Amino acid sequence: MNAPLECIIRKCEIHLERVLSSIRTSCGTTYLHTGDLDYGGVKIFQYIKKRIFPNLQPYLMDTQTHEQYKAYSEPIETSKLEKLQRTTEPLLQPLIDKICAEKQVIEQESFLF
Incomplete structure (x- = not known):
């Protein structure tokens, strides 16, 4: 089982990836x-x-x-x-x-x- 801090960090990473991916599709930026x-x-x-x-x-x-x-x-x-x-x-x-x-x-x- 992962330590609580590791779980929190991983959840933040997943959330950040989703946020950045949504920005990618909406901005049309390089x-x-x-x-x-x-x-x-x-x-x-x-x-x-x-x-x-x-x-x-x-x-x-x-x-x-x-x-x-x-x-x-x-x-x-x-x-x-x-x-x-x-x-x-x-x-x-x-x-x-x-x-x-x-x-x-x-x-x-x-x-x-």
Whole structure:
């Protein structure tokens, strides 16, 4: 059995997804997402695209941004590199390929510099 706090958090997540989905259908807006330039960032993008905003577009999640902030990059963990190599996402594939080739990831907080 889940702890009470976990149940509350999950119910809030479900409610938030429903609210965001209803906004999607009523506004006719383009939704952009930025995140870390790493395995986690790609997976979060895919989750939002699949569950909430099917027409989600990446923002600052491309090879140009990776190159621009390369000075702030860190080596990718081997386990995450292996997972990323098995990941496909057409909208992010050039970025995924670059990360796999260079074995360097960048946190979105670097964009502040």
